[in-house]
Amino acid sequence: MAYITLNKNNFFNNLDIIASHTKSKDKIAIVLKDNAYGHGLTEIASLANEYGIKKAVVRSEEEARSIQNNFEYILVLASIPDKPSSKIRYTINDINSINKFPKDTLVELKVDSGMHRNGINKIELRSAFIKIKDAGLILEALFTHHRSADELTSEWFWQNSNFKSVKEEANALAQEFGLTPLRFHSANSASLFRTDSFDEDMARVGIASYGCLEACEKLLPVLSLYADKLSSREVKKGERVGYGGIFTAKVNCVVSNYNFGYGDGFLRNSSNDFVTSSGVKQIGRISMDNSSFISESENLLIFENAVDAAKTANTISYEVLTSLKTSLKREII
Numbered sequence: 001m002a003y004i005t006l007n008k009n010n011f012f013n014n015l016d017i018i019a020s021h022t023k024s025k026d027k028i029a030i031v032l033k034d035n036a037y038g039h040g041l042t043e044i045a046s047l048a049n050e051y052g053i054k055k056a057v058v059r060s061e062e063e064a065r066s067i068q069n070n071f072e073y074i075l076v077l078a079s080i081p082d083k084p085s086s087k088i089r090y091t092i093n094d095i096n097s098i099n100k101f102p103k104d105t106l107v108e109l110k111v112d113s114g115m116h117r118n119g120i121n122k123i124e125l126r127s128a129f130i131k132i133k134d135a136g137l138i139l140e141a142l143f144t145h146h147r148s149a150d151e152l153t154s155e156w157f158w159q160n161s162n163f164k165s166v167k168e169e170a171n172a173l174a175q176e177f178g179l180t181p182l183r184f185h186s187a188n189s190a191s192l193f194r195t196d197s198f199d200e201d202m203a204r205v206g207i208a209s210y211g212c213l214e215a216c217e218k219l220l221p222v223l224s225l226y227a228d229k230l231s232s233r234e235v236k237k238g239e240r241v242g243y244g245g246i247f248t249a250k251v252n253c254v255v256s257n258y259n260f261g262y263g264d265g266f267l268r269n270s271s272n273d274f275v276t277s278s279g280v281k282q283i284g285r286i287s288m289d290n291s292s293f294i295s296e297s298e299n300l301l302i303f304e305n306a307v308d309a310a311k312t313a314n315t316i317s318y319e320v321l322t323s324l325k326t327s328l329k330r331e332i333i
């Protein structure tokens with residue numbers, strides 16, 4: 001089987017660095033969607049709790065319920081609940097969904113500041129406030145998301161300035177509607193690491209906590225993937241290995257097959273190109289539960305940094321990590 005180790009020291013190192021940017025642990029909302037970016041939802045939730053993180057962001061109601069005891073505040077990005085909760089906040093992504101939330105739900109309003117994916121338009125702010133009031137929902141915060149915080153272009157500044165004017169208008173509306181002061185947040189990892197003057201109420205930090213934000217070298221990867229050997233054989237010069245025989249041995253060599261493949265979430269796209277963190281070559285086509293390497297070791301470190309693994313698969317660390325199946329064993333070291 002393949003298995004995952006989670007490095008607690010590296011995780012805490014990353015949280016220290018993130019806290020130095022937010023200036024307080026309390027302003028870190030750790031993003032745990034998609035099984036905590038493949039790291040394991042319950043494992044990362046309990047480590048974050050041990051470190052002293054109080055806020056989390058997830059995608060669904062089910063994820064939120066399963067980590068309720070680890071956090072004081074949970075933001076759900078994409079579910080409408082059956083009943084309100086005192087701890088879980090729900091995102092309004094569309095003005096027409098407001099009447100679908102049950103009365104007394106704690107809600108946060110997503111505003112489109114330029115990404116044009118989710119959220120209401122600035123010109124809909126007043127009608128959104130009216131609909132929220134009519135539905136009996138409790139509006140606590142407004143937030144937005146950057147479309148290119150990781151690219152050093154002016155778009156980040158443009159979206160910040162759009163969101164700034166939304167904040168001003170929302171504050172005025174909050175007064176007019178007699179609401180308690182609103183909270184605001186906009187930063188993901190890349191956005192948080194672009195500024196030394198972070199001043200919002202929280203930052204929603206995913207990839208930086210897992211140590212795969214390329215903009216900061218001091219962050220250390222948390223997840224490593226290993227696999228166990230199933231068999232070894234000597235392959236003679238000219239013999240070919242695996243489905244379609246896409247690898248041909250140029251010299252006699254020992255090839256071992258390891259008990260993992262795309263069925264475990266390892267990217268088939270990097271077949272015959274992939275090289276492990278310690279320089280061991282993967283050969284032939286990666287199959288569902290089998291992958292061959294030029295190696296004899298009983299146990300192989302496949303990768304210790306998803307950023308490197310992503311490069312051979314022509315993708316991003318986020319996809320490498322979230323592809324890893326929940327069924328893989330995860331061990332905290």
Ligand SMILES: *Cc1c(COP(=O)(O)O)cnc(C)c1O
Binds near residue numbers: 145190204207208
């Ligand atoms: C996934 C997500 C984040 C976290 O992004 P990172 O780049 O991993 O920090 C933040 N906010 C929203 C709305 C997201 O969907």
